Amino acid sequence: MSVTVLYFASLREAAGVDRELLPLPASLRALYDALSLRHGFSLPATKLRVAVDGAFVPWDSPLSDGCEIAFIPPVSGG
C-alpha cells in the first residue's frame, strides 16, 4: 500500500528529489505535515493546493493505494 508524491518548485528544491514512493498515509494533511518536518518545507499547508492523480482535490479527499499526490505551492506563471 503506497503512494507517489510529486514535488515542484521550492518543494522539489527542499526535498532534493522530484518524486518519492511512500507508504499510504492516513490523510493528505498528515502526509504534508510529515513531509514538512522531514524536508523542512517552509510553506504551511494553508498556502497550498493539492492534486491527486492529475486533478485538484479537497484536502480531506480519501486516498487509495497507488495514487499520485502533488502538493501545489502558490503558482507564478505568466
Next chain:
Amino acid sequence: MSVTVLYFASLREAAGVDRELLPLPASLRALYDALSLRHGFSLPATKLRVAVDGAFVPWDSPLSDGCEIAFIPPVSGG
C-alpha cells in the same frame, strides 16, 4: 477672397466632387447651410465637426482668405 472646401464619405458622394473653390463665406455655419441646400446633404451641422487647415476648430472660428475647410461627418474607422 476664396476658400477650398474638402468633402469626404457621404458628403463627397452627394457633392459629386472631393473639393471646391468657393468665395470666402461669412461663417462656417453659413457655408455648410448653403452647401447643404446646393448638394442636398442630409446630415445636419450638429452631427458634424469642422476642420480648418488640417486642424479641428470650433464652428464659430473666423475664416481667412485661402484657407482649407473640411466638414467631418461622423467617423466610422476601426
Next chain:
Amino acid sequence: MNRFAISEEPFLIAPLREQLLGHDAGAYASFEGWVRDHNEGRAVQGLFYESYRALAETEGQAIIDQALERFAITRAACVHRTGELALGELAVWVGVSAGHRGPAFEACRWIIDEVKSRVPIWKHERYATGAPTWLHPDP
C-alpha cells in the same frame, strides 16, 4: 515606436510589434480589427475605408501621445488601413507595451476606442443585397 499611421496597402504586424519590444517591458497587449462578413445583421461583401489623411494622422498621433500620458505604458502604436478591403483583411492594429498587464490592456482598449470615435476615417460597406452605404454612426 510611438506612432499612428494610415496605410493604403496591406501591412505586416510583425515589424510593428518588434518595435514595441524591449527588456524593460514585460507586457504587450494588441488589438486587431478584421473585416467581418456581416454587420448589424447584413451580409457584407467588402468595404472601402476613406480618410482625411493629414488630419487622421495628426489626430491619431494625438491619441498615442495622450495614451502615453494617461497610462503607465512604455510604447504604443496604431496603423489603420484605407482603400478597398476584402473579407477577413486587417483593418486596424493597435499594439501597446508596458511593465505590467493592467496598463497594457487599458491603454490598448482606450486607443482603439478613441480611434473609432475621433479619427477622420469612414467606412463604406457593400452588401449582398441593397445599396452600399457610408457609415456615419451617431456618436
Next chain:
Amino acid sequence: MNRFAISEEPFLIAPLREQLLGHDAGAYASFEGWVRDHNEGRAVQGLFYESYRALAETEGQAIIDQALERFAITRAACVHRTGELALGELAVWVGVSAGHRGPAFEACRWIIDEVKSRVPIWKHERYATGAPTWLHPDP
C-alpha cells in the same frame, strides 16, 4: 483552435493567431508576457519556468472552456513556455477572436489573470545579486 498548451521550446505566434482568424470574427485581442530585466526592484538575469505539465494542461484547457462560456467570443487559445528563458523572451501568449472588441479584450484579460492564478507553473528567477528564488506569491 480553442486550446491551452505548454511549450518547452520557443514558439511562433503567427500560426497560432492564424487559427483564430475567421470571416465571422471582427475583433482580435492578444496578450504577450515577456521576460523583463527587473522584478519588484531587483535586476533579473534570466528565469526558468517549471510546470506540473499534465495538470497545467488540464487546468489551462478548463480556463479556455470557461472563457468560451462566459464571454461572447469566437475562439481562444493560450501557450505558456517552460524551461530556461532569456531576457526579452516570450513567456506566455493569449489570443482571443470575437465579433466585437469588448468581449475580445475582456476574455483576453480574464484568461491571463486566471492562468496566472490557477495554472501550476512556477517561476524561478536569477538576479544580478543574491540567491535565485522560486516565486510563490500570496494569492
